[in-house]
Amino acid sequence: MPDAPGLELIRQQINERNADAVLDTTFEHDQPALIADPGQVLAVLRWLRDEPGQQYRFLSSLHAADYLPAEPRFAVHYELLNMPRVERVRVKALLGDPAAGENGAAAAALPEIDSCVELFPTAEFQEREAYDFFGIVFRGHPDLRRILMPEDYVGWPQRRDFPIGGEPVLFTKDEPDSPGWYE
Amino acid sequence: MSTPETTVERERLAPEQELLTINMGPHHPATHGVLRLVVELEGEVVRDLRPVMGYVHTGIEKNCEDKSYWKVIPFVERMDYLAYFFNMEAFCGAVERLLELEIPPRATYLRVIHMELNRIHSHLVGLGTTALDLGAVSMFWYCFRERDRILDLFEMSSGQRMHTRYFQVGGVIEDIPRGFEAKLRSFLGEMPVRIDQYEALLDRNEIFLRRTRNVGVVPRQRLLDLGVTGPLLRAAGEPWDLRKAGGSSAYSDFDFAIPVGTVGDGYDRYRVRIAEMRESVKIAAQALDGLPEGPHIADDRKVVLPPRSELSTSMEALIHHFKLVTEGFRVPPGEVYYSIEGPKGELGCFVLADGSAKPARVHFRDPSFVNLQAFRDMCVGGYVADLIQNLGMLDPNLGGIDR
Numbered sequence: 001m002p003d004a005p006g007l008e009l010i011r012q013q014i015n016e017r018n019a020d021a022v023l024d025t026t027f028e029h030d031q032p033a034l035i036a037d038p039g040q041v042l043a044v045l046r047w048l049r050d051e052p053g054q055q056y057r058f059l060s061s062l063h064a065a066d067y068l069p070a071e072p073r074f075a076v077h078y079e080l081l082n083m084p085r086v087e088r089v090r091v092k093a094l095l096g097d098p099a100a101g102e103n104g105a106a107a108a109a110l111p112e113i114d115s116c117v118e119l120f121p122t123a124e125f126q127e128r129e130a131y132d133f134f135g136i137v138f139r140g141h142p143d144l145r146r147i148l149m150p151e152d153y154v155g156w157p158q159r160r161d162f163p164i165g166g167e168p169v170l171f172t173k174d175e176p177d178s179p180g181w182y183e
Numbered sequence: 184m185s186t187p188e189t190t191v192e193r194e195r196l197a198p199e200q201e202l203l204t205i206n207m208g209p210h211h212p213a214t215h216g217v218l219r220l221v222v223e224l225e226g227e228v229v230r231d232l233r234p235v236m237g238y239v240h241t242g243i244e245k246n247c248e249d250k251s252y253w254k255v256i257p258f259v260e261r262m263d264y265l266a267y268f269f270n271m272e273a274f275c276g277a278v279e280r281l282l283e284l285e286i287p288p289r290a291t292y293l294r295v296i297h298m299e300l301n302r303i304h305s306h307l308v309g310l311g312t313t314a315l316d317l318g319a320v321s322m323f324w325y326c327f328r329e330r331d332r333i334l335d336l337f338e339m340s341s342g343q344r345m346h347t348r349y350f351q352v353g354g355v356i357e358d359i360p361r362g363f364e365a366k367l368r369s370f371l372g373e374m375p376v377r378i379d380q381y382e383a384l385l386d387r388n389e390i391f392l393r394r395t396r397n398v399g400v401v402p403r404q405r406l407l408d409l410g411v412t413g414p415l416l417r418a419a420g421e422p423w424d425l426r427k428a429g430g431s432s433a434y435s436d437f438d439f440a441i442p443v444g445t446v447g448d449g450y451d452r453y454r455v456r457i458a459e460m461r462e463s464v465k466i467a468a469q470a471l472d473g474l475p476e477g478p479h480i481a482d483d484r485k486v487v488l489p490p491r492s493e494l495s496t497s498m499e500a501l502i503h504h505f506k507l508v509t510e511g512f513r514v515p516p517g518e519v520y521y522s523i524e525g526p527k528g529e530l531g532c533f534v535l536a537d538g539s540a541k542p543a544r545v546h547f548r549d550p551s552f553v554n555l556q557a558f559r560d561m562c563v564g565g566y567v568a569d570l571i572q573n574l575g576m577l578d579p580n581l582g583g584i585d586r
Contacts, residue, residue: 028517029517030280031520058410060410060522060529060531061531061533063546065518065546077520079522079531083423090520120408121408122553123410125553125556126552133245146237147236148237148585149237158244160248164246164248
């Protein structure tokens with residue numbers, strides 16, 4: 001693992017090439033993380049993948065999280081792995097909610113980020129999953145559809161402001177009270 | 184904004200090549216779960232394939248956000264229902280890292296014993312059902328016979344055959360009972376003989392060999408690009424195993440090998456799983472021999488339930504018990520990604536804590552979900568019959584894929 005100073009070094013090296021691509025670094029629970037500018041996340045990932053001496057060539061996991069009520073509220077996490085050195089580093093891209101405080105058609109706007117399928121083909125299903133549950137649009141994804149929820153489903157169920165809900169359970173004793181329940 | 188709801192047109196063949204689109208599943212016995220495959224056939228040859236999943240999606244990750252940490256454990260067990268000990272270990276390990284809680288050595292050893300038994304169990308189910316698809320019906324019964332003995336052991340240590348809720352944050356819920364050791368030793372002594380019998384049934388079986396050899400080969404680099412881990416990757420010759428590389432649990436104490444294949448065909452995948460079962464038997468035996476004395480769960484009263492005997496004598500123990508059962512323990516804000524080597528590959532758990540007694544997000548990186556992406560590469564250009572073999576050797580678990 002790169003330690004905290006090593007992480008700062010990586011940040012500096014990336015920012016020399018792409019100005020302000022890495023906004024911040026964190027080092028919690030022995031897990032290093034780079035906070036990347038969502039517009040330049042592909043440059044950061046490509047540098048970490050291809051730069052000699054880095055070679056984080058394996059994307060273990062891509063997932064999204066909702067940090068509501070923090071702002072920006074969404075984040076896409078990329079868990080990168082260097083297999084020969086057994087080192088992991090996380091890249092986090094924070095995304096604001098374009099629909100916050102909007103009305104009408106603008107309230108349906110979705111956060112967008114570039115797809116990394118070109119760099120890491122493994123991200124295809126995982127980006128679809130992040131889109132399915134958080135409504136994060138991955139620009140340039142070859143086949144961005146819902147993956148686990150039904151195709152005609154409306155809403156982004158794993159956002160924090162999406163209610164857990166539930167369906168009322170119908171017991172046999174209550175059937176007379178709701179005629180036509182079977183329709 | 185782009186219009187992501189529309190399906191992107193895939194490459195089409197010239198109109199003179201007639202393709203037949205068929206739908207395998209979701210309720211096909213050979214899909215080992217509720218998996219739907221949209222297959223484009225040219226005669227008997229698969230030209231394109233798209234997996235469609237989500238039929239058993241139950242929103243476990245969302246529901247976990249509404250449960251206190253200790254109530255999440257039985258929930259995540261039900262994701263990959265053949266690898267429940269691994270799901271528990273991934274989640275408990277992530278929470279322990281958030282709490283920076285050390286677990287006692289006896290607990291890590293007990294966890295290793297149960298996880299390795301679970302690995303054998305998962306491989307047995309995979310092997311038995313795959314052999315069944317290939318016509319070796321008796322293999323199914325032999326594999327499930329040994330699986331039942333493993334379930335008996337789980338029942339003995341935890342009271343449940345599946346979904347045991349045996350691992351807790353901080354250790355395991357109870358020490359192993361009297362008689363467990365003898366029963367486990369007799370199983371571990373017998374299992375290598377049983378594995379010899381499986382090999383005798385399959386290794387020189389002409390039908391099995393012809394069905395599996397040089398079928399479903401995907402180059403090693405392509406597997407790595409697709410994020411495939413576990414026996415599938417090792418069968419292609421990449422010696423990647425988080426038990427050696429992760430350094431997370433007690434695995435560095437044990438002497439075991441990582442079996443790898445050479446070609447990466449169906450036969451190699453079968454061989455790697457067989458060899459892994461032997462290694463798991465060795466690990467479990469070593470863990471049992473070296474089982475340290477001491478507590479089976481950490482002694483942090485803010486997280487771990489107090490012993491039952493103290494409840495009637497100690498006021499503090501009663502208060503702790505009440506607080507833990509009603510509200511649960513709080514976890515300081517932070518996020519952790521913790522990954523272990525499950526029977527099907529890298530099983531990662533991401534937990535985001537917001538300081539309350541409930542997780543703000545629980546995400547599982549399920550190996551079956553990621554490995555399924557390699558299925559198209561395995562099948563395109565092969566026969567329909569090989570598709571069944573490939574799916575069996577891929578060994579996906581739809582509970583884990585759909586979560």
